[in-house]
Amino acid sequence: MTTMSVRTFLKVASKLPVETSVLLRGNHGIGKSQVVRQVAKGFGLDVVDRRLSQMSEGDMIGLPSTDGEVTRFNPPEWYKNACKKPVALFLDELNRATPEVMQAAFQVVLGRELNGWKLPPQTRVYAAINASAAYSVNEMDPALLDRFWAIDLTPDTQDWLAWAKESGAIHENIITFIAGNEKWLDPPKNVEAAQVSPSRRSWERLSKALTANGVADTPDDALFYPLCLGYVGTEATIAFHGFVKTLDAQVTGEEIIEDYSKTKKKIAKLG
Numbered sequence: 001m002t003t004m005s006v007r008t009f010l011k012v013a014s015k016l017p018v019e020t021s022v023l024l025r026g027n028h029g030i031g032k033s034q035v036v037r038q039v040a041k042g043f044g045l046d047v048v049d050r051r052l053s054q055m056s057e058g059d060m061i062g063l064p065s066t067d068g069e070v071t072r073f074n075p076p077e078w079y080k081n082a083c084k085k086p087v088a089l090f091l092d093e094l095n096r097a098t099p100e101v102m103q104a105a106f107q108v109v110l111g112r113e114l115n116g117w118k119l120p121p122q123t124r125v126y127a128a129i130n131a132s133a134a135y136s137v138n139e140m141d142p143a144l145l146d147r148f149w150a151i152d153l154t155p156d157t158q159d160w161l162a163w164a165k166e167s168g169a170i171h172e173n174i175i176t177f178i179a180g181n182e183k184w185l186d187p188p189k190n191v192e193a194a195q196v197s198p199s200r201r202s203w204e205r206l207s208k209a210l211t212a213n214g215v216a217d218t219p220d221d222a223l224f225y226p227l228c229l230g231y232v233g234t235e236a237t238i239a240f241h242g243f244v245k246t247l248d249a250q251v252t253g254e255e256i257i258e259d260y261s262k263t264k265k266k267i268a269k270l271g
Contacts, residue, residue, distance in 0.1 A: 004151045006035055006159035013039045016149060021109045021125040023094075023148035029199030030155055030186070032128040033092060034163065040088035043124065047088045048078055052105060053096035060104040061115055073115040086122035095129040102144070109147050157182045160200055171207045171216045177243045178203070184236045198232040206231040219244040 004012075013022060024032045033049065040047045052060070062075040075083070082089050091105055104114060109127070112119045119125070127148065161179055164170035178185050187197040206228060210216035215224045219241055228237040251270070255263040 002151045003154045006031075006153065006155040006163070009035065009151065009153060010038060010042075014042055018122060018124055019112070020149050021127065021147060023145070023150040024126070024128040024153045025150065026128075026130070026153040027187075028130055029201035030153060031160070031163070031200050032153060033090065035153065035155075036088060036090050036126045036128070038163075039126070040124070043088065045086060045088040045122075045124065047090055048082045049090045049092060050078060051092050052101050053093040055097065055101050057098070057100040057104070060101045075114065075117045079114060079117065082123065083117050083119060086120045087124075089119065089123060089125050091125070091127040093129065094127045106144050106147075109144065155200075157185055160185060169204055169207065171211055173216055173244050173247065174203055174207050174240075176247070177240055181239060181243070184232075184239060196230065196233040198236040202231045217244075 009024075016022065024035065026032055037047055059076060060079075062073045062079070064071045064073050066072070081087075089108070091108070094102065094105060097105065105127070108114050108119070109125060112123070112125065157178065161175060164175050164178075184198050185200060185203070187199055207216070209227050209231065210224070213223055213227070215221040215227070218224060224244075225237060225241055228240060232240065251263060251266050255266075
């Protein structure tokens, strides 16, 4: 396994030649698309994101037209837009695509063009796959795989915590919970395929749901527990719910030194 943490990947990805296509392999929900967006942001590029598993051959290569003498393919709108200016082109779920779509992707990765429509020289190409026997996927052609700089992304908890704090996408209660309970960040190794379990993606979605409904700081609200249940499963919900209920009784030295005006209210309740 060519494993790599997010911190290392972000450093290396910023140094790769622009013509090098990058393949990220890893389990679902670990934030592969978020990592691509972080890299693209560093280059000042917008991201054109396509889920190849949802595309037909026509969605990928476009449809033909004729002027009465010759036939030409009109590119789909997303690809034409990618040809107008430099972007980060992200081909997600590559190994869930049909063979015809994968062949078209081969031309983009190898030749940086599709049916004569060339990508700008500054455009960077990224792809992602779920690489595990647990997923229903197609085999990657060795000739296609050979065209990538490929790594197995294995982000650790510190990777995720750093991203969560910097992005502002995750509520503080979830960040604090995961920081002290790392085992709940990712699905358990022996989890059944149909079982709802926590993942980096599901914690982000739960954070949005709790915040949108104004119950992120009120675990006694009737909506808090069932919202958690559908996103992260029973065991993680019990642990997180209990944690937030006792959060007012938890005070760290860091809180006292860095934000005492807020923390002293907690201390006053402790007696």
